[in-house]
Amino acid sequence: MSRITEQQVKQRMHDLSDGSPDYDEMWSRIQLEVKRRRSGWSEQPNVPATKRGMSRARRWAIAASAAAVLATAGGAAVYFNPLMQQEIAPTEMGQQIGIATEVEGVEVTLDSVVVGRKPSEQDNQIALHLSLTDVQNRGFNTFEFESMTLTDLDTGESLPMQSDRSLFQPDEANPSIQTLIQYFASNLSADSQNKKYRLTLNNLTYSTTQIVDTIQKEWTLDFTIKNGETVTFGYDLPIENQTAFEQRTGMKLEPAEIGPFELRIPLTRTQQTASDGFKLLYYEDVSLRVDDKEVKGRWNPWPTTANLLANVGPDSPEALYFNFVDYGLEDVRDRSLTLQLRNAAVVHEYPDLWTKVSPPTDQAQRLQQPMPDQYVMDYKVTREGKDIHVQTLTKNKFTMVSGTKLKVDGKLYESDPHQASNKYVGDFGYQIDVFPNVPEGSEFSINAGTYRVQDASRDVDIPIPN
Amino acid sequence: MDDNTLFKTYKEDVFRYCLHMLRNQTDAEDICQEVFVKAMMADRSKVEYIKAWLMRIAANECHSLMRRRTNGNQKEKKAFSINLPLRPSQSVETEYEKAEMADEFGQLLSRLKPKVREAMLLYYMADLSTAETAEALDVPLGTAKSRINRGLKMLKKLYEKSSDSKEKGSDHHVSNY
Numbered sequence: 072m073s074r075i076t077e078q079q080v081k082q083r084m085h086d087l088s089d090g091s092p093d094y095d096e097m098w099s100r101i102q103l104e105v106k107r108r109r110s111g112w113s114e115q116p117n118v119p120a121t122k123r124g125m126s127r128a129r130r131w132a133i134a135a136s137a138a139a140v141l142a143t144a145g146g147a148a149v150y151f152n153p154l155m156q157q158e159i160a161p162t163e164m165g166q167q168i169g170i171a172t173e174v175e176g177v178e179v180t181l182d183s184v185v186v187g188r189k190p191s192e193q194d195n196q197i198a199l200h201l202s203l204t205d206v207q208n209r210g211f212n213t214f215e216f217e218s219m220t221l222t223d224l225d226t227g228e229s230l231p232m233q234s235d236r237s238l239f240q241p242d243e244a245n246p247s248i249q250t251l252i253q254y255f256a257s258n259l260s261a262d263s264q265n266k267k268y269r270l271t272l273n274n275l276t277y278s279t280t281q282i283v284d285t286i287q288k289e290w291t292l293d294f295t296i297k298n299g300e301t302v303t304f305g306y307d308l309p310i311e312n313q314t315a316f317e318q319r320t321g322m323k324l325e326p327a328e329i330g331p332f333e334l335r336i337p338l339t340r341t342q343q344t345a346s347d348g349f350k351l352l353y354y355e356d357v358s359l360r361v362d363d364k365e366v367k368g369r370w371n372p373w374p375t376t377a378n379l380l381a382n383v384g385p386d387s388p389e390a391l392y393f394n395f396v397d398y399g400l401e402d403v404r405d406r407s408l409t410l411q412l413r414n415a416a417v418v419h420e421y422p423d424l425w426t427k428v429s430p431p432t433d434q435a436q437r438l439q440q441p442m443p444d445q446y447v448m449d450y451k452v453t454r455e456g457k458d459i460h461v462q463t464l465t466k467n468k469f470t471m472v473s474g475t476k477l478k479v480d481g482k483l484y485e486s487d488p489h490q491a492s493n494k495y496v497g498d499f500g501y502q503i504d505v506f507p508n509v510p511e512g513s514e515f516s517i518n519a520g521t522y523r524v525q526d527a528s529r530d531v532d533i534p535i536p537n
Numbered sequence: 538m539d540d541n542t543l544f545k546t547y548k549e550d551v552f553r554y555c556l557h558m559l560r561n562q563t564d565a566e567d568i569c570q571e572v573f574v575k576a577m578m579a580d581r582s583k584v585e586y587i588k589a590w591l592m593r594i595a596a597n598e599c600h601s602l603m604r605r606r607t608n609g610n611q612k613e614k615k616a617f618s619i620n621l622p623l624r625p626s627q628s629v630e631t632e633y634e635k636a637e638m639a640d641e642f643g644q645l646l647s648r649l650k651p652k653v654r655e656a657m658l659l660y661y662m663a664d665l666s667t668a669e670t671a672e673a674l675d676v677p678l679g680t681a682k683s684r685i686n687r688g689l690k691m692l693k694k695l696y697e698k699s700s701d702s703k704e705k706g707s708d709h710h711v712s713n714y
Contacts, residue, residue: 074693074696074697075692075693075696075697077689080661080689080692080693081661083642084642084646084657084658084661084662085661085662086642087553087557087642087643087646087662088553088556088643089549089552089553089556092552092562092565092566092569094548094552097548097566097569097570098541098544098548100570101544101570101573101574101577104570104574105540105574105577105578108574108578234601235602355677355678355679356677369675371675373672414677416677416678468679470678493666493667500682525679
């Protein structure tokens with residue numbers, strides 16, 4: 072049986088084919104695209120102001136008034152479709168539109184529009200909730216448009232579509248209707264004026280069990296996004312009862328910012344350490360329970376080792392992000408919300424705890440040092456010429472951060488970060504610190520430096536009053 | 538680092554990652570282009586580790602495309618099941634499949650699940666550290682390590698199986714002789 076080593080795997084990964092693409096042509100296309108976006112895109116760098124959501128009754132009143140929308144199409148029938156609005160579950164957040172256009176027996180309806188911040192980003196996006204009906208009921212079951220364009224009628228600018236396909240899917244509740252939510256980048260903000268848009272869909276490919284064909288036509292829908300109240304940018308919810316969280320982390324949760332596409336919670340590090348003196352980096356597992364549904368979140372940006380060593384936080388403000396789009400959620404108002412934080416990554420350091428070592432030789436010397444937190448440091452110390460190598464055993468939930476420190480006859484030696492290496496080889500791994508040019512001496516000792524452990528005792532559930 | 542240097546320095550790492558994640562040359566070219574467009578549009582002045590940052594963009598773009606393809610595939614499978622292509626103009630990975638035939642190791646790699654494969658590519662091919670791999674994939678460090686370890690074990694196993702079947706084929710040939 073032939074075996075392959077990890078080193079051979081690495082080498083073969085390096086040797087993987089790149090398919091010989093034309094990099095010069097690719098570079099030309101990249102430059103053109105950058106030029107195009109720079110000339111046509113106006114990004115919205117500021118975070119839009121958040122506002123408290125409307126009552127359900129008020130939302131319905133606005134939805135009804137928002138039905139007064141422009142509608143035109145070249146040669147195609149365009150009309151309001153009240154029946155459709157009854158059949159399709161209304162979008163709670165955003166603006167109801169309810170206009171439709173029919174071409175050759177295929178009717179496309181723009182049911183509603185939602186505007187809000189993109190998940191994990193500062194820019195906004197527009198979500199168009201579309202539905203499609205085969206009016207003559209010919210049994211088509213697959214519908215995809217070749218292109219979909221959303222044009223700002225004031226500027227003539229086309230908004231970038233977030234995906235590359237316009238494929239409709241059968242509605243779960245009513246399979247005779249196909250639905251699609253299409254996302255476009257947007258610079259709309261809460262204080263924008265009314266904006267007129269034109270949605271153009273071109274060339275529909277459809278199929279039945281017997282036929283695949285394309286309608287080479289255009290479906291056009293004009294509509295207006297109302298400013299202010301009709302565009303829901305979300306609302307804030309203060310998080311109360313944070314005492315346990317603050318004690319366990321040294322951090323504070325800012326009010327949760329709830330939008331149509333995500334919930335985010337900014338974090339502030341109010342203390343350098345938790346109340347027990349340990350520094351918490353982040354929680355490995357972050358989730359939001361929405362009623363009985365679990366939405367996995369992410370902590371971004373994660374504090375890096377470099378940040379930690381410099382005793383500073385990440386470059387940009389930290390926050391917890393929960394993407395509703397990935398979980399098919401649209402509106403969490405009136406729903407129970409609980410933040411769940413599990414498996415804290417915590418940094419431990421015992422600067423006064425030094426482990427005595429016999430003067431190192433070329434024969435590895437193994438030492439174990441029980442730590443006050445119950446972990447056991449496992450060292451191998453070797454002299455290689457003028458250098459001292461200290462190898463430390465690590466585990467899945469136990470990793471070195473700063474590297475070890477070495478003292479010889481009372482003098483402190485720093486390891487060379489450029490020569491440090493670490494390797495993970497399964498459930499265990501190791502880190503090697505290299506201390507260059509260390510003279511012979513009589514009293515050697517090692518300190519573990521900072522290391523990271525996973526601490527489930529800091530798990531916490533925090534209800535978010537909604 | 539200016540835009541051109543950025544592209545020249547990292548084009549191969551980014552492209553190869555995209556190619557072996559997406560297993561389609563055209564998709565890989567599109568995504569690689571998008572990665573560099575985004576990188577060039579962004580403010581890189583505060584980016585400390587440019588390669589890890591670029592690979593993170595690449596991982597996100599590949600995720601995004603694969604997610605869209607997964608949704609679309611349900612419809613496409615339906616169409617293919619009746620021997621009628623949904624979009625006749627779409628080719629089915631032919632270019633890459635040809636290359637794959639000549640690349641045995643790439644073929645083994647392609648049999649790993651995408652989540653494992655992406656971790657392997659970032660760690661072994663792009664030479665990111667485990668922490669950078671975790672950051673690029675937006676997963677906890679432990680998860681990244683676990684995927685790398687799992688991927689290594691699976692690759693070794695696949696390699697052994699592949700070697701075994703070759704050896705058996707070889708034995709058979711010898712016995713005939």
